[in-house]
Amino acid sequence: MxxxxxxxxxxxxxxxxxxxxxxxxxxxxxxxxxxxxxxxxxxxxxxxxxxxxxxxxxxxxxxxxxxxxxxxxxxxxxxxxxxxxxxxxxxxxxxxxxxxxxxxxxxxxxxxxxxxxxxxxxxxxxxxxxxxxxxxxxKESAVISKEKDIWIKGNRIITHIKHYDSANKAVFGITINYFDIDFRLIRRIDAKKGVFIQNRWYLYDVAQQNLNKKDNNYKISFHKKLIEKLDFMPDDLMRVIKKSEDMSFKELIAYIRxxxxxxxxxxxxxxxxxxxxxxxxxxxxxxxxxxxxxxxxxxxxxxxxxxxxxxxxxxxxxxxxxxxxxxxxxxxxxxxxxxxxxxxxxxxxxxxxxxxxx
Known part of the structure; x- marks a missing residue:
């Protein structure tokens, strides 16, 4: 040289x-x-x-x-x-x-x-x-994320989200389970999509189940759109999802697929x-x-x-x-x-x- x-x-x-x-x-x-x-x-x-x-x-x-x-x-x-x-x-x-x-x-x-x-x-x-x-x-142990599935544990509420789109503040495949003090399921919401608009969550294509305490049967209702008060914000989801920069090239390809x-x-x-x-x-x-x-x-x-x-x-x-x-x-x-x-x-x-x- x-x-x-x-x-x-x-x-x-x-x-x-x-x-x-x-x-x-x-x-x-x-x-x-x-x-x-x-x-x-x-x-x-x-x-x-x-x-x-x-x-x-x-x-x-x-x-x-x-x-x-x-x-x-x-x-x-x-x-x-x-x-x-x-x-x-x-x-x-x-x-x-x-x-x-x-x-x-x-x-x-x-x-x-x-x-x-x-x-x-x-x-x-x-x-x-x-x-x-x-x-x-x-101390955010109540929120767990493994690649794409997000689990959120609140006050007698467990929420599961299949996918979160941070660009549009939208969740997909969301399931919300509400429990009573004896940890009995009293209400369940399944929605195809949810969007955070003006500090509120709008859920779309919703199937809702409510427990009838008299006969212990669940009443099912369907909604095109439902406004639901949830105990988490988009910023909470952003903190727990695995970001692209935190993934290797191989991991990111697998995640995309x-x-x-x-x-x-x-x-x-x-x-x-x-x-x-x-x-x-x-x-x-x-x-x-x-x-x-x-x-x-x-x-x-x-x-x-x-x-x-x-x-x-x-x-x-x-x-x-x-x-x-x-x-x-x-x-x-x-x-x-x-x-x-x-x-x-x-x-x-x-x-x-x-x-x-x-």
């Missing part, structure tokens, strides 16, 4: 590690002071608090990697430009595209690492972190599936953009400016990515286009910057 390649690789890794450590440290500190009171009220030790925070670190790292690699590339080339090292290298006949090779290779390595982290480490760590937060801190086989809409999960493959590639794109910006002559005296520029670019990418994903959820874009649109836009931007960098 040429000396310049070794130098670039070492320096980029060094500044990436510094940036990552700083950002993760700040996030963990803020999260600690925000949640430490909850852990103390639950009677948990500091070691349990730190265990929870450590389990969240892989998820934080996965979100920070693209920004970290972009800023590291900008800082390294910015310092080289400030010290006239780039001018000296260009004067000796070295093209800026020569610098691109090690940077792109690093981008590929970081992309592979990000995919591995998101696929293998994050689902396991977040599952344990959520279990600590929900079961031990929030299962809910589609049962006739439910899996559009949002398909968007998330394609996003799992699209998001890691942003590391390569950020390396291209960072190199193209940093090797320009204009940034020689403005290192703080290009760092601010890098943060701005990362922010714009995140807005574009989130917007396209939202369009995919709303079925305005196909899942694969929604997941890859932001990458394609910023890839074109990176290529244009590199073409005009000389």
């Amino acid at each position: 040429p000396i310049i390649y070794k130098y670039l690789t070492r320096e980029i890794f060094k500044y990436f590690a510094i940036i990552l450590t700083m950002v993760v440290g700040i996030y963990v500190a803020v999260d600690f002071f925000e949640k430490v009171d909850n852990f103390m009220e639950a009677g948990l030790s500091l070691s349990k608090t730190f265990s929870y925070l450590i389990l969240k670190i892989p998820f934080i790292v996965a979100q920070i990697i693209p920004l970290g690699i972009l800023l590291a590339v900008l800082i390294v080339f910015g310092l080289m430009a400030k010290n006239n090292e780039l001018v000296a290298l260009k004067s000796s006949g070295i093209s800026i595209y020569y610098f691109l090779t090690p940077v792109i290779l690093l981008g590929i390595i970081f992309s592979a690492f990000l995919f591995f982290l998101s696929e293998v480490i994050v689902p396991v760590s977040m599952e344990h972190a959520n279990r600590i937060w929900l079961k031990e801190v929030r 299962k809910i589609e086989a049962e006739g439910y809409d899996a559009t949002s999960y398909r968007v998330d599936l394609y996003a799992k493959t699209a998001f890691p590639f942003v590391c390569i794109i950020m390396c291209m953009i960072g190199t193209g910006i940093a090797v320009r002559e204009k940034i020689k005296e403005g290192l703080p400016v290009i760092i601010a520029c890098g943060i701005g670019i990362a922010f714009l990418y995140w807005i574009s990515y989130s917007f396209c994903i939202s369009l995919g959820y709303g079925e305005m874009l196909t899942p694969i286009i929604a997941a890859w649109a932001a990458n394609l836009i910023f890839l074109c931007f990176g290529v244009l910057i590199l073409l005009n960098a000389e």
Whole structure:
């Protein structure tokens, strides 16, 4: 490996590690002071608090990697430009595209690492972190979720939900069982669908059974629509369902097949599936953009400016990515286009910057 390649690789890794450590440290500190009171009220030790925070670190790292690699590339080339090292290298006949090779290779390595982290480490760590937060801190043991089936235990009420659509705040295949003080079933509601509208649950295609205490028989009635007061809100369901980011690629595919086989809409999960493959590639794109910006002559005296520029670019990418994903959820874009649109836009931007960098 040429000396310049070794130098670039070492320096980029060094500044990436510094940036990552700083950002993760700040996030963990803020999260600690925000949640430490909850852990103390639950009677948990500091070691349990730190265990929870450590389990969240892989998820934080996965979100920070693209920004970290972009800023590291900008800082390294910015310092080289400030010290006239780039001018000296260009004067000796070295093209800026020569610098691109090690940077792109690093981008590929970081992309592979990000995919591995998101696929293998994050689902396991977040599952344990959520279990600590929900079961031990929030004491929400009455709500149980296993992939898709949700069981909710209330005050002499047990509710079962087959599927929850978070995008539309809708539940499917809902069964509500009401019991008396002797735990005898006195009322049962079966509904094909329920939608949360204006702080009320509207149930559709309802079959209702009520116990007649005189003859101990159940009276059955049917309703097209029924307004029912339930002891849970959409936010309660969101906290317990297993989110796409908490599933591995294999788990998400199996989940999509299962809910589609049962006739439910899996559009949002398909968007998330394609996003799992699209998001890691942003590391390569950020390396291209960072190199193209940093090797320009204009940034020689403005290192703080290009760092601010890098943060701005990362922010714009995140807005574009989130917007396209939202369009995919709303079925305005196909899942694969929604997941890859932001990458394609910023890839074109990176290529244009590199073409005009000389």
